[in-house]
Amino acid sequence: DQQVKQNSPSLSVQEGRISILNCDYTNSMFDYFLWYKKYPAEGPTFLISISSIKDKNEDGRFTVFLNKSAKHLSLHIVPSQPGDSAVYFCAASSPYGGATNKLIFGTGTLLAVQP
Amino acid sequence: SQTIHQWPATLVQPVGSPLSLECTVEGTSNPNLYWYRQAAGRGLQLLFYSVGIGQISSEVPQNLSASRPQDRQFILSSKKLLLSDSGFYLCAWNSGRVSGEQYFGPGTRLTVT
Numbered sequence: 001d002q003q004v005k006q007n008s009p010s011l012s013v014q015e016g017r018i019s020i021l022n023c024d025y026t027n028s029m030f031d032y033f034l035w036y037k038k039y040p041a042e043g044p045t046f047l048i049s050i051s052s053i054k055d056k057n058e059d060g061r062f063t064v065f066l067n068k069s070a071k072h073l074s075l076h077i078v079p080s081q082p083g084d085s086a087v088y089f090c091a092a093s094s095p096y097g098g099a100t101n102k103l104i105f106g107t108g109t110l111l112a113v114q115p
Numbered sequence: 116s117q118t119i120h121q122w123p124a125t126l127v128q129p130v131g132s133p134l135s136l137e138c139t140v141e142g143t144s145n146p147n148l149y150w151y152r153q154a155a156g157r158g159l160q161l162l163f164y165s166v167g168i169g170q171i172s173s174e175v176p177q178n179l180s181a182s183r184p185q186d187r188q189f190i191l192s193s194k195k196l197l198l199s200d201s202g203f204y205l206c207a208w209n210s211g212r213v214s215g216e217q218y219f220g221p222g223t224r225l226t227v228t
Contacts, residue, residue: 043219
């Protein structure tokens with residue numbers, strides 16, 4: 001059972017425009033959500049996170065929105081740059097994991113920013 | 116600052132051969148450590164995690180094992196590799212706080228032939 005879903009395997013956006021990456025989850029116990037960026041043959045890099053007590057978190061060009069009632073989060077990148085081209089993973093964790101802090105990852109969305 | 120190392124970066128091994136991948140973390144103590152695998156075109160699958168020396172939990176039944184002989188060292192092993200073990204292996208750590216970011220190493224590309 002896929003608890004964290006990224007239904008769009010790929011997305012293409014023009015440079016300077018907004019990129020919107022979406023993520024859905026099924027477990028209402030998740031209380032912390034993260035976005036990672038991954039280039040080929042490299043480890044994922046942490047981008048931004050949001051706690052379930054918030055509905056928005058912003059860091060420069062990156063903003064994450066959380067809609068708990070819909071069990072949906074999204075990552076907005078404005079303006080998009082060619083260097084943003086990568087695979088983006090969303091992830092979620094639950095406080096019931098205790099000290100293990102396990103993350104459940106989605107399958108990723110490949111973002112291509114066209115110059 | 117904290118850094119995480121993995122080696123080797125790439126590895127080509129025949130079916131039935133043993134495997135040992137190593138991960139070390141610098142600049143922190145008593146981290147949680149994790150092994151993930153990314154198969155071709157797939158997401159990140161958690162294989163093992165450890166909250167302390169000698170403490171290993173397995174997430175999925177498989178041909179692999181893990182060990183944590185020292186606080187900041189995490190090893191992924193196999194006695195006999197299968198073709199299906201091919202993939203990109205990632206080690207990660209976090210500080211152990213409930214609900215926190217994990218930080219990933221550069222990964223090891225394993226090809227079993």
